[in-house]
Amino acid sequence: MKLIDIIAGARPNFMKIAPIIRALEASRRAGGRLDYRLVHTGQHYDARMSGDFFTQLGIPAPQVNLEVGSGTQAEQTAAIMVGYEKLLLARRSDLCLVVGDVTSTMACAIAAQKLCVPVAHVEAGIRSGDWTMPEEINRMVTDAITNWFFTTSEVANDTLRRSGIAEERIHFVGNTMIDTLLANMARLQPPPFWDDLGLTVGNYFVATLHRPANVDSSDGFARLLAALGGATRGLPVVFPVHPRTAKTLREVGGVPDNICLVEPQPYLEFNYLVKHAKAVITDSGGITEETTVMGVPCITLRDSTERPETVTIGTNELIGTDPAKLQPALDRLFAGQWKRGGIPALWDGRTGERIVAVLERIL
Ligand code: UD1
Numbered sequence: 529m530k531l532i533d534i535i536a537g538a539r540p541n542f543m544k545i546a547p548i549i550r551a552l553e554a555s556r557r558a559g560g561r562l563d564y565r566l567v568h569t570g571q572h573y574d575a576r577m578s579g580d581f582f583t584q585l586g587i588p589a590p591q592v593n594l595e596v597g598s599g600t601q602a603e604q605t606a607a608i609m610v611g612y613e614k615l616l617l618a619r620r621s622d623l624c625l626v627v628g629d630v631t632s633t634m635a636c637a638i639a640a641q642k643l644c645v646p647v648a649h650v651e652a653g654i655r656s657g658d659w660t661m662p663e664e665i666n667r668m669v670t671d672a673i674t675n676w677f678f679t680t681s682e683v684a685n686d687t688l689r690r691s692g693i694a695e696e697r698i699h700f701v702g703n704t705m706i707d708t709l710l711a712n713m714a715r716l717q718p719p720p721f722w723d724d725l726g727l728t729v730g731n732y733f734v735a736t737l738h739r740p741a742n743v744d745s746s747d748g749f750a751r752l753l754a755a756l757g758g759a760t761r762g763l764p765v766v767f768p769v770h771p772r773t774a775k776t777l778r779e780v781g782g783v784p785d786n787i788c789l790v791e792p793q794p795y796l797e798f799n800y801l802v803k804h805a806k807a808v809i810t811d812s813g814g815i816t817e818e819t820t821v822m823g824v825p826c827i828t829l830r831d832s833t834e835r836p837e838t839v840t841i842g843t844n845e846l847i848g849t850d851p852a853k854l855q856p857a858l859d860r861l862f863a864g865q866w867k868r869g870g871i872p873a874l875w876d877g878r879t880g881e882r883i884v885a886v887l888e889r890i891l
Pocket of ligand 1: 538539540571572573574577578598599629630631632662663738770771772
């Protein structure tokens with residue numbers, strides 16, 4: 529048997545590993561030679577940011593939890609590297625599989641490669657070009673020491689080719705996050721506050737904001753909230769508050785009446801809210817992929833995206849971080865002028881199986 533470490537650390541990782549684990553288990557039942565060890569780094573540790581996702585998505589309990597918890601970028605990176613190196617020295621694996629672009633992704637790739645354990649990166653090759661985002665540094669460092677690249681788009685393939693990666697190391701497989709979305713579409717369920725907030729299909733917004741550029745200054749964030757409250761014309765704006773955002777919110781006086789602050793939502797409730805919203809307003813990357821597949825208009829408060837196909841093919845539009853840009857964008861939406869959008873190639877729900885088929889070949 530060959531042992532694959534599957535690394536997960538933060539919320540956006542969990543929906544990406546679920547279909548890979550499902551496909552690995554199916555392959556093992558069919559007599560395959562791949563075994564896996566699920567390693568949770570503990571970067572996210574609250575039930576709302578982590579545990580709920582394991583339960584709802586049927587992800588088995590991690591065999592190992594490095595329990596690194598919070599810290600600065602360097603503290604988290606260092607703690608994850610030390611913890612994962614110890615694990616590899618105690619029992620070496622044959623491959624370290626990392627997903628996405630969080631600190632855990634980069635830290636485990638470095639620890640593995642230094643012990644000559646090969647690395648596979650799922651969601652490789654995407655770039656925002658914005659070096660002020662920690663995720664961009666994580667992407668570049670991870671891809672610089674990755675052996676096998678699993679990609680979500682042709683743009684990512686081209687970026688990797690241009691950086692000199694040989695064609696046979698690039699595997700265009702599609703999007704595991706979309707595997708999870710499609711597999712759970714029929715299970716999506718309204719959150720308990722659906723009736724209390726008077727939500728009806730197509731008559732409310734969903735907002736998520738957690739990037740330092742939008743939420744780390746209380747003055748800037750207060751201006752953004754005021755603009756959001758006004759531009760949405762009194763319709764409810766359901767705003768699940770990320771722990772990082774909660775810190776700034778405590779310094780912001782109040783929020784406009786139509787902004788409804790709620791806890792971070794579990795997967796099935798969050799995507800139910802997205803699916804039935806008039807539009808989503810966000811600074812996340814992953815959510816723009818989900819809105820594209822669900823055909824829900826998405827307004828992104830960022831200047832760049834590492835997922836350009838959500839704009840060129842999907843329903844997403846970048847408006848930058850100036851709160852004044854919200855009003856004209858929402859006016860176009862209310863006027864029924866938002867683009868419709870299509871679905872990028874291979875975002876079809878079968879990416880986990882494709883990844884495992886490649887792993888069976890290369891290991
Ligand atoms: C991380 C990821 C980001 C992802 C986001 C989604 C990196 C560099 N960033 O950012 O790509 O979009 O997760 O959630 O990896 N905290 C809690 N409970 C938790 C986790 C965090 O209270 O379970 C607090 C921490 O103490 C910290 C803050 O939230 O103060 C930020 O957490 P951190 O993991 O540093 O980065 P995120 O902003 O969550």
